[in-house]
Amino acid sequence: xxxxxxxxxxxxxxxxxxxxxxxxxxxxxxxxxxxxxxxxxxxxxxxxxxxxxxxxxxxxxxxxxxxxxxxxxxxxxxxxxxxxxxxxxxxxxxxxxxxxxxxxxxxxxxxxxxxxxxxxxxxxxxxxxxxxxxxxxxxxxxxxxxxxxxxxxxxxxxxxxxxxxxxxxxxxxxxxxxxxxx
Numbered sequence: 001x002x003x004x005x006x007x008x009x010x011x012x013x014x015x016x017x018x019x020x021x022x023x024x025x026x027x028x029x030x031x032x033x034x035x036x037x038x039x040x041x042x043x044x045x046x047x048x049x050x051x052x053x054x055x056x057x058x059x060x061x062x063x064x065x066x067x068x069x070x071x072x073x074x075x076x077x078x079x080x081x082x083x084x085x086x087x088x089x090x091x092x093x094x095x096x097x098x099x100x101x102x103x104x105x106x107x108x109x110x111x112x113x114x115x116x117x118x119x120x121x122x123x124x125x126x127x128x129x130x131x132x133x134x135x136x137x138x139x140x141x142x143x144x145x146x147x148x149x150x151x152x153x154x155x156x157x158x159x160x161x162x163x164x165x166x167x168x169x170x171x172x173x174x175x176x177x178x179x180x181x182x
Contacts, residue, residue: 029113
């Protein structure tokens, strides 16, 4: 019996390719990223990779969307059921966890390809600022949101000796005090 459905493409292969893209980017940077390295890291053949992404540009575009979607899903989970200051505090704690877990640190990539990192930061800054601003009330919300984002980005790009106080810095910028611990 023949099926009328088109053959399913392995979405786990697509996910492995996108995850491998992160790993290869961190090692080699955008300019030296090649699809053979990504395919090998993802443990897929080059033809499989090309089925999903016909070019380096398409892969990088999909990678950016994939990473943003993962962050948004994680943020939604971290803030589910919360409102007001509790929701904002959960977002700030998420930012600190996200950066401290080291799963997506730009600090390695800054050394490999600083121009790419600066371009990405410039692209993401307004997105982050708008997101944080929506969580704030008052006339000074744009300034507070910009301050929170700049502090977060500085921690993201440059390792410092103040990791322990990172969440406190974000909370201070936001004008909130935690109800109980981080």
